[in-house]
Amino acid sequence: MDLQLAYPWRPVTKIVISYGMKGESYVELSIGGQMVPFQVKDTSGSKIGIRYHAADGQFQIRIPGGKWTPDAERFVKQSEAWILEHLPSIMADKHRQEAWWQEVKNGHLQIRGHRYELQVLVDRSTSFSIHENRIVLKGPAGADIRQLLELGLLHYAKKVLPILVLKQAEATGSRVKGISIKRNLRSKWGSASSLGNINLNWLLIFLPEAQIQYLIIHELMHFREMNHSDRFWAWVAQYEPNYKPLDRSLKDWGWLFGLF
Numbered sequence: 001m002d003l004q005l006a007y008p009w010r011p012v013t014k015i016v017i018s019y020g021m022k023g024e025s026y027v028e029l030s031i032g033g034q035m036v037p038f039q040v041k042d043t044s045g046s047k048i049g050i051r052y053h054a055a056d057g058q059f060q061i062r063i064p065g066g067k068w069t070p071d072a073e074r075f076v077k078q079s080e081a082w083i084l085e086h087l088p089s090i091m092a093d094k095h096r097q098e099a100w101w102q103e104v105k106n107g108h109l110q111i112r113g114h115r116y117e118l119q120v121l122v123d124r125s126t127s128f129s130i131h132e133n134r135i136v137l138k139g140p141a142g143a144d145i146r147q148l149l150e151l152g153l154l155h156y157a158k159k160v161l162p163i164l165v166l167k168q169a170e171a172t173g174s175r176v177k178g179i180s181i182k183r184n185l186r187s188k189w190g191s192a193s194s195l196g197n198i199n200l201n202w203l204l205i206f207l208p209e210a211q212i213q214y215l216i217i218h219e220l221m222h223f224r225e226m227n228h229s230d231r232f233w234a235w236v237a238q239y240e241p242n243y244k245p246l247d248r249s250l251k252d253w254g255w256l257f258g259l260f
Helices: 070-078 080-105 145-172 202-206 209-221 230-239 243-258
Strands: 025-031 034-043 049-053 058-064 108-111 114-122 127-130 134-139 178-182 190-192 197-201
Touching: 025 070, 034 049, 034 080, 049 080, 058 070, 070 080, 080 108, 080 243, 108 202, 127 145, 134 145, 145 178, 145 197, 145 202, 145 209, 145 230, 190 209, 197 202, 197 209, 202 209, 202 243, 209 230, 209 243, 230 243
Parallel strands: 034 058, 114 134, 178 197
Antiparallel strands: 025 034, 049 058, 108 114, 127 134, 190 197
């Protein structure tokens, strides 16, 4: 089964508005000698703004009315220094995403720090199973492998992550009322509420095991302190003394937010 992979970065023709698969519009400008694509978004405000949206792996320019104008072009050019400052890390994230998908295409997939052989088979039914060192993905001929893989991994995350949360809840004496594994947490790993509910980003399964456990402890400790005060970090340190380097290391995994 051929792997037809699509990446979130979609360059378009220079200074010409183009449209993506979902009707979104783009414009590409020459910034500092590099061609940089921008997704054009409408805004309810009165001012033009620019940002990098990690979840989509691209720059966005928000314009009142959602139409490209000379004012918008001037604003982007005035923001050239900011764009050039962030472009290297943005492109590094994109290259990490492409390398990850190339690994998939080469038949390998890493989950929870373990590298598996990925076997894709043609079958009438769709299934996703994990064996000792092998992941088997089955689907009809011509199916979208990227979509099948996402659904299979999401199902795996919804099965495994709650178990890990409950184990840590028992170890830390935390009471959990609800656990939700989310695919729409586009820029954060998780959240906790004072009601005892935890939301986790399904992308946690791609992190090393130590980072996963740290993030779960982090959210559980929010049941005791709904902030990031010294008292909160003291609680975290009680159950994960090595939390500081683990927390810093999460910056190295931000590229995962734009993976699917």
